[in-house]
Amino acid sequence: MLTLKVIREQKELVIERLKIKGMDASQTIAQVISIDDARKALQTQLDSNLAEQNTIAKQIGALMQQGKKEEAEAAKKQTAALKEASKELELKLAEAEQKLNDVLITLPNLPSEQVPAGRTPEDNVVVRQGGAQPVLMQKLPHWELAKKYDIIDFDLGVKLTGAGFPVYKGQGARLQRALIAFFLDCNTAAGYTEVQPPLMVNEASGFGTGQLPDKEGQMYHATIDNFYLIPTAEVPVTNIYRDVILDPQQLPVKLTAYTPCFRREAGSYGKDVRGLNRLHQFDKVEIVQVQLPQNSYEALESMVEHVENIVKQLELPYRILKLCGGDMSFTSALTFDFEVFSAAQERWLEVSSVSNFESFQANRLKLRYRDEDKKTQLAHTLNGSSLALPRIVAALLENNQTPEGIRIPKALQPYTGFDIIS
């Protein structure tokens, strides 16, 4: 959520920047300002009403103590009208606040200056590319390899739950566990503290990171207890810092978490969802940082390098994209996507997305720190996948297929305990 301060004080800049995300915000901004003006007027009026009520109440107290019953009774009558007016003002104020909030949450984050213009994924900018394309004797897609080596059973998952809930078996299950442990070790070695959060969150957490109210349909909802299955570890991990004021020496916060992720993915179809490409339940290791504003872009850079280093160790062909305004998420100020090339499907698969949210998330979370003047300031938050498993597995299987079996990259072998899937 953008801050009112920015909207009010830098109106032109806000409108300008949101154009890069393909939005004409001028009307919305005008609306925000007029609602806020009304809100302020109501607040002022209500406050002075309440002040008067408080004064009278104190007088009544004093009169009672002096035993002046009749004067006290007379004063009581004065307050009736005030009370009624206050009640009405309170209602109107709450209404205005609600309205203001409703409009504010429709405004996406401002893209940073670095964000390239553009509307579609084709306009994203490739910033780096690495890893060698494999030369394959055979080009089976991963879902066929999964069947051939009996390591991932999609049909069995359908029996147990439904489409998009695969069962990993034997070396396939071990590969999952190996990747999770490998990623976590890479992250903790880089200074991230490992946490294991709940896989279900309450409503307040859903609001905190912006899944609610608008993306409600994307989450599985346990209605009896009103809990939501997390779509990403970002939700519980970032919400650790909801309503928190940090001392500057506590920053930066660097956390990593492995969790399964649950996504309803309503409306997906076709080759996009084939095999491991898109699942309802999948494993992901996430990294999250809370930073001082002046350090957040440096931190973003270091997160990108960190993820790149992991992908390199997996010996996969990859590229890093800087997302254009039109392809960025609602909450992001700058996003780098990682894609690995899946040799049999002959397409790039997104395996990580690393973003700086600046203060957009923090404003909604009320995540602040105290600056040198002891004033509270919004912190900056960043997160990224480090990494999401299914598409990494897809690429590993497809790119490393040989007539003898599927080779496991060196870095992973200590974790799998085998060097080939056969």
Added chain:
RNA sequence: GGAGAGAUGCCGGAGUGGUCGAACGGGGCAGUCUCGAAAACUGUUGUACUCUUUAUGGGUACCAAGGGUUCGAAUCCCUUUCUCUCCGCCA
């Protein structure tokens, strides 16, 4: 799931209708002392909104959350959430 007790500031903890944004203690911060530190002493110590003559200024709200009673609520009532104790169940 049943019965009972409870939730107060950074922490501990007092407060059962007015003088309470909240005693007292600890912690933090600033100062005195010191070459420096410790100790001691003194002062200070939340968040948000808002107004104006933007100031070591005024007002309002906040004692788990939401509602109610009252001229007046941390204090009384209702609902919800959470914690603890006992019983039941259980990896």
